[in-house]
Amino acid sequence: MELVLENVTKSYKDVIAVNQLNYVMENGVYGLLGCNGAGKTTLIRMICALMKPDDGRILCNGKDIWQMDKAYRRLLGYLPQEYGFYPEFTAEEYLMYIASIKDLHPVLARKRTGELLSLVGMERYRKKKMKKFSGGxxxxxxxxxxxxxxPKILILDEPTAGLDPNERIRLRNLLSELSRDRLVLLSTHIVSDVEYIASEILLMKGGHIEDAGTTAALAARLPEQVYVCMVPESQVRNYLKKYRVANVRTTADGAELRILAAEQPVAGARQVPATLEDVFLYKNSMMRSQKTDSLQYTLSGV
Amino acid sequence: MEHMVRFELKKVVSKMSSKVALLLLLVFTIYMLSNANYLVWIEEDTQTELTGKAAAQKLREAEQEWAGPLTEEKLAEVISQGWSQGNRGIRFLLAMAFGEIYKPDFMIVGTLSEEDAGSFYENRTKSLREWLAAQGSWYTEEEKDFLTAQYEAVETPLVYDYTEGWTKLASTLPNVQMLLVLVIGFLVAGIFSEEYRTGASAVFFSAALGRDKAVRAKLKAGLLLITVVYWLTIAGFTAGVLLELGVGGAGCRIQTSIQGWTSFYNITFLQEYMLIAVGGYIGCLFMDSLAMLVSAKTKSTVVAVIVPFAVLFAPAVIKVMESPLAEKVEGLMPYQLVQMNSVIREFYIYKIPGRIVGAAGILLVVYLVLANIT
Structure with missing residues (x-):
């Protein structure tokens, strides 16, 4: 399975949501990572043939997906970000209905419904109405x-949004299980989700793919190093202004900072391997000195 | 496909708002049924009132004494006998025949002599001619000739019978039909838009059949809902009226009732009922299909719900304009389909190539075609 994005462009009035985007995807798990407004959902809606690009085209095994029409949608499985359902339907009824609009024979639909309910751990809730279900x-x-x-192409838009940590871990494991022999595109702004599951990460910003590769490759290409250092709490603000700070953790001895910098920010700072979160921070934030509004950083252990 | 239709129906019917709407339909239909069946008979000996089925039974017995052709002799007998509960219907016809079109003269009936009975049928056409002359150029000469010819074409003597069940049905069924348009409109308005409101549209339209068969299943579910709810309600209401008031007189001409006396449609009560019932169905099909179309286009259930209201009540604007053209436009408005009893009584006539026809036929054909296009 090969999905080719060729100069894909989509605008809303004056805003270009996806800009001349080119990329080739084959079987495997792709993590589409970007801040809110980066154009992820627009790109996904175009890949799901819910929205036509203003320019460019999307090819599936060499054929334009809009010309393939129904044949393309037969290959597709999609979990949207805003996932709507029918509150009065039971889980089983809902899946049987979706199976019918996916053109599955009722006998096969019943079999698949049973299998999948079991796979997602919902078998014992099959007769329960969906309005009574939790977010997870x-x-x-x-x-x-x-x-x-x-589906040969599985698109999941923010699949872990709104889930508690246990649910997220369960879901991540489930996705790893489901990702064999197909092309899976997972869109999220939760870095750890893609870090665990995706074999290739697409960093999206301003409507185009800013960088792509494995976590290791992306980290290797990071122009700055990652340092961990202890500083007095009173100096935290100065460091926030001067550097990209990935994490601040206050301890009894002061504040432990995780800093992205070209050279050692302070004597005694120890260099650590870069993570995807560091890459994401580098690509999507500016230092406070470059940006007047608040810096994006994670506060933990405060 | 049938599988999908079943699910679409479940989506609509399982909603609490739909259940409330159907319950309201049931309650109002029962209320209208009790109003339709309200009939009073006074026991002259004891001066006691009978209502409902007992009153209908008494009235039927009394009116059936006068059943048969309304000959000069029978009319003369009614005139000479004076008012009674049994000949009330025929005396109404005398008031129509000796009054003006649309202005029955109830006072004159008591002053008529037996000799006047001879001009009963002649007077019907005479009143029409006088009324048409008074209208000046409102109607063309061709239209006037058409109406006169239709009046003259009535087979006389008219055959009279007890027809309370049918006349009550003709006058009350349109209220039920209007309610049906609104309630069914409410039910089908969300068929498309709810997919967007709930956020289910993305999964729906990215599915293999989400843009053809599944959409057709929605339309099929909508049409099935319109058809089943409409005909079940109409059948229930009809049975409720006819079982209480009786089925007699189905083959009599509508001109034997005060409501149908002025009509230029020479049809029986049964034909009138069919026209009203089928007209209402086509009206529901058209207005509620329009609601579904609006639901799909605007993605808004609220806007779609408003459509049947607007189509039913917007004609009030046209009614305030008095001109032959406004009258012709009014006669072809879609709401007339659920007011077939008045279409049958009024002089809504149109010239189509080669002939003049009444509004009823045009309404049925035009809106059936439009409902299909929608």
Whole structure:
């Protein structure tokens, strides 16, 4: 399975959401990472043939997806970010309905429904109405509906949004299981999700792919190093102004900072391997000295 | 496809708002049924009132004494006998025949002599001619000739019978039909837009059949809902009226009732009922299909719900304009489909190539075609 994005462009009035985007994807798990407004959802909606590009085209095994029409949608499984359902339907009824619009024979639909309910751990809730489900349960049913037609292209937009840590881990493991022999595109702004699952990460910013590769490759290309150092709490603000700070952790002895810098920011700072989160921070933030509004950083242990 | 239709129906019917709407339809239909069946018979010996089925039974017995052709002799007998509960219907016809079009003269009936009975049928056409002359150029000469010819074409003597069930149905069914348009409109308005409101549209339209068969299943579910709810309600209401008031007189001409006396449609009560019922169905199909179309285009259930209201009540604007053209436009408004009883009574006539026709036929054909296009 090969999906080729050729000069894909989409605008909303004066805003260019996706700008001349080119990329080739084959079987494997791709993590689409970007801040809110980076153009991820617009790109995904175009890949799902829900929205036509203003310019450029998307090819599936060499054929334009809009010309393939139904044949392309047969290959597709999609879990949208805003995932709607029918509150009065039970989980089983919902999956049987989606199976019918995916053109599955009722006998096969029943078999797949049973299998997937079991796979997502929802078998014992099959007769329960969906309006009674928690966010995580709905999300799991959402994944099951996307998998009903055993799609060759599986698109998941923010699959872990709104889930508690346990649910997220469960879902990540489930996605790893489902990702064999197909092209999976996972869009999120939660860095750790893609770090665990994706074999290739696409960093999206301002409507185009800013960088792509494995976590190691992206980290290797990072023009700055990552340092961890202890500083007095009173000096934290100065460091925030001067550097990209990935993390601030206050301890009894002061504040431990995780800093992205071209050279050692302070004597005693120790260099550590860069993570995807560091790469993401580098690509998507400016130092406070470059930006007047608040810097994006994570506060932990405060 | 049938599988999908079943799910689409479940989506609509399982909503609490739909259940409330159907319950309201049931309650209002029962209320209108009790109003339709309200009939009073006074026991002259004891001066006691009978209502409902008992009153209908008494009235039927009394009116059936006068059943049969309304000959000069029978009319003379009614005139000479004076008012009674049994000949009330025929005396109404005398008031129509000796009054003016649309202005029955109830006072004159008591002053008529037996000899006047001879001019009963002649007077109907005479009143029309006088009324048309008074209208000046409102109607063309061709239209006037058409109406006169239709009046003259009535087979006389008219055959009279007890027809309370049918006349009550004709006058009350349109209220039920208007309610049906609104309630069904409410049910089908969300068929498309709810997919967007709930956020289910992305999964729906990215599915293999989401843009053809699944959309057709929605349309099929909508049409099925319109058809089933409409005909079940109409059948229930009709059965409720006819079981209470009786089915007699179905083959009599509508001109034997005060409501149908002025009509230029020479049809029976059964034909009138069919026209009203089928007209209402086509009206529901058209207005509620329009609501579904608006639902799909605007992605808004609220806007779609407003459509049947607007189509039903917007004609009030046209009614304030008095001109032959406004009258012709009014006669072809879609709301007339659920007011077929008045279409049958009024002089809505149109010239189509080669002939003049009434509004009823045009309404049925035009809106059936438009409902299909929608």
């Amino acid at each position: 349960m709905k999300r799991r049913i959402g994944i099951a509906q996307a998998m009903l037609n055993d």
